[in-house]
Every structure is written in structure tokens, then in C-alpha cells.
Amino acid sequence: MRVSAADRREQLIAAAWRVMTREGVAATTTRRIVDEAGMPLGAFHYCFRSKDELVQELIRRNVAEELAAARAGLVPGADVRQALQGSLSALWAKLCADRDRQLVINELTALSLRDPTMTALPEWKYEQYLAGVAEFLTAIAEGSTVTWDLPVPVAARLLLAVLVGSVDIWMVTGDRAAGLRTLEVFSGQLALMCQATDESAPEQMKVETR
Amino acid sequence: MRVSAADRREQLIAAAWRVMTREGVAATTTRRIVDEAGMPLGAFHYCFRSKDELVQELIRRNVAEELAAARAGLVPGADVRQALQGSLSALWAKLCADRDRQLVINELTALSLRDPTMTALPEWKYEQYLAGVAEFLTAIAEGSTVTWDLPVPVAARLLLAVLVGSVDIWMVTGDRAAGLRTLEVFSGQLALMCQATDESAPEQMKVETR
DNA sequence: AAGAGTCTTGGTCAAATGACCAACTTGTGT
DNA sequence: ACACAAGTTGGTCATTTGACCAAGACTCTT
Structure with a gap:
């Protein structure tokens, strides 16, 4: 059966991802990949100039998926606290659903930071995350x-730090409930850092903040 | 000149750390290590049963150093906010002083999480971190x-998450000032989450917490 | 049906790497 | 001085890994 090179690229990327989640990025060799994909070894370098080319393409897609999933999880609501807590716990559930995925993301980021030609990817990822969270916070404020x-x-940066740090700690300790608790507490804390907007009078109400 | 095997172990571990920070964990081969240490290749397996043995010993020491440095940076003060902000910014300066070190720590953690015989190390590390931060927070409360x-x-878990997340983001974006700002803002936020202890009357003052 | 372009395949290569070893040297205690 | 333990060294081995290639097979157009 003949398959187009483009199709094989997809299959190889998918196979590589499976191997990475199952056995780690370091163990993901070209041979393991073609094995997983059920192809002969020669197929690899017919479809990709090099292993690096596959890895970079894989990272690019993974980052895009991550961002899309995160954005989908952040939905504003009427109440500030409710919106924060609801969105973060939903996102938390999604993140905790696949530990191996998080491990791979970590490994790939570490890899990217060592290769000067790939540092742009994680940089762009965090830029997008920060922009997305900022947008989310703005939407919440407007809605309420x-x-x-x-x-x-x-x-936004603080919220992202809490999220990233919680995932990091959870990956090691495995305590999913404690991470959720952390996010809930933080949601409550952050929800206190805003005041009702007085639309009729541009002068803001003076409120004791300490 | 003859050197004891114990001394050579120290030298090899130190050399391995230098290579790791400079070129990454993946590039740290036995040959690169002995090169860096100025020893013949054979010396390696005379001092270590395997490369894994060296790496594990190196990780053990690194974790201990990390913990010691962190504990040294957290010093309680009279004012809650001051103590938090002062300690965190000092710690931040220490963490940001060596990016390569943080990169290596990340790589080594990722490595440990893939090897079932090594997962105990990062687990213990975070346990210690949590205990240390909790102790710090208790000391602050008592002092004030x-x-x-x-x-x-x-x-404690929230504070640790903010710290870990901030380092993660900084490693990628390189924006040290923004990270510091994040910690300062969080310090102010956390400082609001306590009330004066009424020692004469065990009944605590009722305060609206929303 | 001829031919060109695309795909398929197994074999092969050079480099890198962790591990091992046998022969040799040095120091020390008796 | 002798022997025994400890340290030193360069070479060698089996494996792994990314990359490459030449020869063939399939498909579509003309």
C-alpha cells in the first residue's frame, strides 16, 4: 500500500509522541519511532530531513494544543471568585489527567532551552500564555x-506562576488534591484584589487595602 | 602523583557539574567528565561502578545544597510583609544568579522522574521545601x-508554587524584574491573610473575610 | 506501453558511548 | 628488601544511534 510522504509525517509524529509519553524523550530514537509506527527504518529519512525536524514539528504542534486547551478552559462568569475558581479547577483537572504528557512537556522544554535555534518556541508559548491569562482577567473584570x-x-504573571508551579510540584509529589486546594485558595485571594467599578463617577471609591 | 579514590570521586563530581552547567546533562558523557577533570578515561570506572552512580551522588549533593541555600535565605522579621518580601527577593536574587544551574536542576529532575529508582530524591526535596516554608511562615507569625x-x-504550598513557577517562567523569558515584581505582589497579598493574635482572650476577633 | 515522478526497503556506515580489563606503577608495612 | 594493597593507564569491545543510499516497485500521465 502506498502512502503519501505527508501522511507518513503525521503518522511518525503521532508515533513519536506515543513513544515519548511512554518511555521518555531520551529513549525516543528513530528506530523506536518507526517501530511504533510499523514502518521500515528507511521511511524516516524519506519523510524527515533529520530527527530534529520531526522533534521541532512535534513541539510546535504540542505547544499549539496546550494553548488551545488552556484558552478553552478559561471561561469568565458573573462572579469574579466563581469565574476564577471554576476555570482554574477545570484547567487543573485537564492538566492532571495526563501526567506523562506533563513529563514530556518538561523534557521538551529543557531540550529547547539548550538549543539556541529552538528557544523561540517556549518563549512564544509563555508570551501566549501571559496574553491569554491577561485577556481572561480583563474579561472577568468587565463581566463583573x-x-x-x-x-x-x-x-496574569502571578496567576501563571501559581499554575505552572502547582503542576511542577504535582508532577513530583502526585498530590492532586493539594494542588487543587492551592488553586482554590489563590482564587479567593486574587478575587479580593478588585473593586466595584463606579461607572457614573470616574472617581474611584477609596478602599482600605491594608 | 597518587590520589585516593575518594578524592578523585570529589573531583569527578565537581567536573561533571561544570560540564552539565556548561553543555547540558545530555552532553555530559564519561569522556567529557574525565577530560574536564584532567584524568585518563580509566579513572572513571575505578572510582565509580557506573555513570549512574556518579549522577545519583551528584543529585543528592545538589539537592542538599539547594535546600541549605533556600533555608538560609528565609529569615523572619518584625513585620509580616517585610519578612516575606525581604526573604523572597533575597532568595530570588540568589536563584537568578545562575541560570545554567536552574537549567541543570530541571534536567536532572526530569531524569529522576523517569527512573523509578530515583524518584525518591525530588520527592524528598519538595517535602523538605514544604516543611521549610511552613516553618518559615510559622516563625513569621510568632515573631509578629x-x-x-x-x-x-x-x-506554604501556595508560596512554593509561586516561587517554583516564577523560576520556571524566568528561565524561559529571562525577565528577572517581572519575576521579582510577581514575588513582591504575592508577598503583599499573603501578608493580608493573617490577623493580630489576641493573647489575653483566646477568642479570636471576628473579621469579615468575604 | 513508456516514462517520469513518487514511494519503499533493507542494508550499511561512521561516530559516540558505557563498560571492562590486563599490565604496570607506586607506596607501605613488616 | 619483599610482598601486598592501592592506584594508574591506554586500549578494546559491544551496542546504540542518526544518517545515507542504491535498487527496486508502484502509479499516473501522455
Whole structure:
């Protein structure tokens, strides 16, 4: 049966991802990949100039998937606290659903940071994350007619740090419930950092913040 | 000149660490290590049963160093906010001082999580971190005669997540100032989560927490 | 049916790597 | 001085890995 090179590329990328999640990035050799895909070894370099080319393409898609999933999980609501807590716990469930995936993401990021030609990918990823979270926070504020006490980009970075750090800790300890608790507590904390917007009078109400 | 096997072990571990920071964990082969240490190849397996033995010993020491440095940086003070902000910014400066070190730590953790015989090390590390941060928070509360509004272990996990996440983001984006800002904002936020302890009357003051 | 372009396949190569070893040297205690 | 333990060294081996290639097979157009 004949298959187009483009189709084989897809199959090889999918097979490589499976091997990576199952056995780790370091163990993902060209031979293991073609084995997993059920192809002869020669097929690999017919479809890809090099192993690096496959890996980079794989990373590119994975980052895009990650971002899409995260964005889909962040939905604003009427109440600030509800929106934060609901979105974060939904996102948490999604992240915890596949530990191997998170392990691979970590390994690939570490790899990218060592190769000067690939550092742009994780950089772009975090830029997108920060922009997405900022957008989310802005939408929440608008939906609930409140104003954030601190600059949105700063709040976004803090929220992203909590999220990334929680995943990191969970990957090692495996304590999913504790991570969820962390996010809930943080949601409550962040929800306090805004005030009702007074639309009629541009002067903001003075509120004791300490 | 004759050198004891124990001394050579030290030298090899030190050389391996230098190679790892400079060229990455993956590029740290036995030959690169002995080269860096200025020894003949044969010396390696005279001092270590295997490369794994060296790596595990290296990780063990590195984790111990990390913990010691972190504990040294966390010093309680009179004011809750001051203590948090001061300690975290000092710690931040220490962490940001050596990016390559953080890269290696990440790579080694990723490695440990794939090897069932090594997962105990990062687990122990985070346990120690959590215990250390909890101790720090308790000391702050006692020093300032305040009581935390939330369980100390929960607060500790949140603080650790913020720290770990900030390092993660900084490693990729390189924006040290933004990370510092994140920690400062979080310090202010966390400092609000406690109330003055009323020692004469065990009954705590009722405060609206929303 | 002829031919060109695309795909298929197993074999092969050079480099790198962890591990091992046998012969040799040095120091030390008796 | 002798012997025994400890340290030193360069060479060698089997395996793994990414890459390459030449010869053949299939398919579509003309």
C-alpha cells in the first residue's frame, strides 16, 4: 500500500509522541519511532530531513494544543471568585489527567532551552500564555463590572506562576488534591484584589487595602 | 602523583557539574567528565561502578545544597510583609544568579522522574521545601504576634508554587524584574491573610473575610 | 506501453558511548 | 628488601544511534 510522504509525517509524529509519553524523550530514537509506527527504518529519512525536524514539528504542534486547551478552559462568569475558581479547577483537572504528557512537556522544554535555534518556541508559548491569562482577567473584570487593583499583566504573571508551579510540584509529589486546594485558595485571594467599578463617577471609591 | 579514590570521586563530581552547567546533562558523557577533570578515561570506572552512580551522588549533593541555600535565605522579621518580601527577593536574587544551574536542576529532575529508582530524591526535596516554608511562615507569625487565616501547610504550598513557577517562567523569558515584581505582589497579598493574635482572650476577633 | 515522478526497503556506515580489563606503577608495612 | 594493597593507564569491545543510499516497485500521465 502506498502512502503519501505527508501522511507518513503525521503518522511518525503521532508515533513519536506515543513513544515519548511512554518511555521518555531520551529513549525516543528513530528506530523506536518507526517501530511504533510499523514502518521500515528507511521511511524516516524519506519523510524527515533529520530527527530534529520531526522533534521541532512535534513541539510546535504540542505547544499549539496546550494553548488551545488552556484558552478553552478559561471561561469568565458573573462572579469574579466563581469565574476564577471554576476555570482554574477545570484547567487543573485537564492538566492532571495526563501526567506523562506533563513529563514530556518538561523534557521538551529543557531540550529547547539548550538549543539556541529552538528557544523561540517556549518563549512564544509563555508570551501566549501571559496574553491569554491577561485577556481572561480583563474579561472577568468587565463581566463583573469590577476593576483590578493591580496591573493586569502583573496579575496574569502571578496567576501563571501559581499554575505552572502547582503542576511542577504535582508532577513530583502526585498530590492532586493539594494542588487543587492551592488553586482554590489563590482564587479567593486574587478575587479580593478588585473593586466595584463606579461607572457614573470616574472617581474611584477609596478602599482600605491594608 | 597518587590520589585516593575518594578524592578523585570529589573531583569527578565537581567536573561533571561544570560540564552539565556548561553543555547540558545530555552532553555530559564519561569522556567529557574525565577530560574536564584532567584524568585518563580509566579513572572513571575505578572510582565509580557506573555513570549512574556518579549522577545519583551528584543529585543528592545538589539537592542538599539547594535546600541549605533556600533555608538560609528565609529569615523572619518584625513585620509580616517585610519578612516575606525581604526573604523572597533575597532568595530570588540568589536563584537568578545562575541560570545554567536552574537549567541543570530541571534536567536532572526530569531524569529522576523517569527512573523509578530515583524518584525518591525530588520527592524528598519538595517535602523538605514544604516543611521549610511552613516553618518559615510559622516563625513569621510568632515573631509578629499574628495568626494565619489559612492552614500553614496550604499557605506554604501556595508560596512554593509561586516561587517554583516564577523560576520556571524566568528561565524561559529571562525577565528577572517581572519575576521579582510577581514575588513582591504575592508577598503583599499573603501578608493580608493573617490577623493580630489576641493573647489575653483566646477568642479570636471576628473579621469579615468575604 | 513508456516514462517520469513518487514511494519503499533493507542494508550499511561512521561516530559516540558505557563498560571492562590486563599490565604496570607506586607506596607501605613488616 | 619483599610482598601486598592501592592506584594508574591506554586500549578494546559491544551496542546504540542518526544518517545515507542504491535498487527496486508502484502509479499516473501522455
